[in-house]
Amino acid sequence: CSAAGMRLKAPASRNLLDRVPFTGTNRLRLSSEEQILLPPNFTHCRQVNAFCILIHSVKNPKCLLSSQETNEQKLFKIASELLHTEKAYVARLNLLDQVFCTRMMEEANKGTFPLDVVKNIFSNISSIHAFHSQFLLPDLEKRMGEWASTPRIGDILQKLTPFLKMYAEYVKNFDKAMELLKQWTDRSPPFKAIIQEIQSQEICGSLTLQHHMLEPVQRVPRYEMLLKDYLKKLPQNDPDRSDAEKSLEIIATAATHSNSAIRKSVSSGADFLP
Structure with a gap:
């Protein structure tokens, strides 16, 4: 049996195979939108073993035998979604x-158009990129690798809060x-040509520069949504509740400003189509 590219051995004892009822397909399901890992329906112990290893929960594999998704699994899925969307965002x-x-x-710098125009368009995007690629994403990747011993994300997201000033700017x-x-797209043919040339590349996914520039504005409300969902599933006495x-x-305060900017951009008729 294999999961996430790992070849896994079946349990030494095969006597348990008859004790686990068939509950459906044995495939790992992935969201088509964001490729979020969801727990499979288990058909036999080999798959239970594979999934336990996948989420580093070998200490208590029996928790996954229930046909109902456990609260721990729901929390893991939210954390997994946070990591996958963070990778896409970076x-x-x-x-x-x-x-x-x-x-x-x-x-x-060649004098094709003013340098200040480019700086004012992209603002502090380099600082935002550096923070997420060098700090937040690596921290999330490390935490998901340690999920069995440290199943929490509130402490990591709390590190984000001092940097929300970058988003305010x-x-x-x-x-x-x-x-x-x-x-400048209307005024300068070279300016327009460069943007169109980059937008035509596969990496842009047939989306405009304006659309991609909206991503940082949308990201903070996404953190808010994931955290709210996480807290709904988190037990009241969980050590991570205070940080979360x-x-x-x-x-949530920063998300309010972001949502306002999104509404204003939509109402102003910003061109988000290619």
Whole structure:
């Protein structure tokens, strides 16, 4: 039996096989949108063993034998979703910072168009990218690898809260960035050509620069949503509750500003289509 690319051996005892009822397909299910790992329906002990190893829960595999999803599994799924969406988010930040911004800065340094225009469009995207790629994502990856002994995410998300000021700056500048982008796309053929050339690449997924620039604005509300779901499943006496609640309180405030910016951009008719 195999899971997530690992070849796993069946349990030494095969007598238990008849004790586990057939409950459905034995495939790992993946969300088509974000490739989020969900627990499989178990058909026999080999699959129970595989999934326990996959989530590092070998200490208590019996917890997974129930046909009903346990609370621990629900918490793991939320943490897993956080990690998978964070990976996708960092990839989009890299696109904005290292592809769009870097290319346009190179052209601006040649005098093709003003350097200040590029700086004002991309604001502090490099700082946001650096924080998530160098700190938050590695911390989440490490934590998911230690989930059996440290099943918590509140303490990690609490590290995010001091850096929400970066998002406040980005959100505050967002309308100005959209206006500058529109002005210089209309005014400068070279400016427009560079953007269109990058947008035509597969890495952009047939989406515009404006659409990708909305990602950091949308990310904070996504943290809020995941944390709320996490806290609903978290026992009242769980050691992670205090950190998770503190994180949610601060993130929710930042999410309010982000949601306001999203509504304003939509109502202003920003061009998010290719």
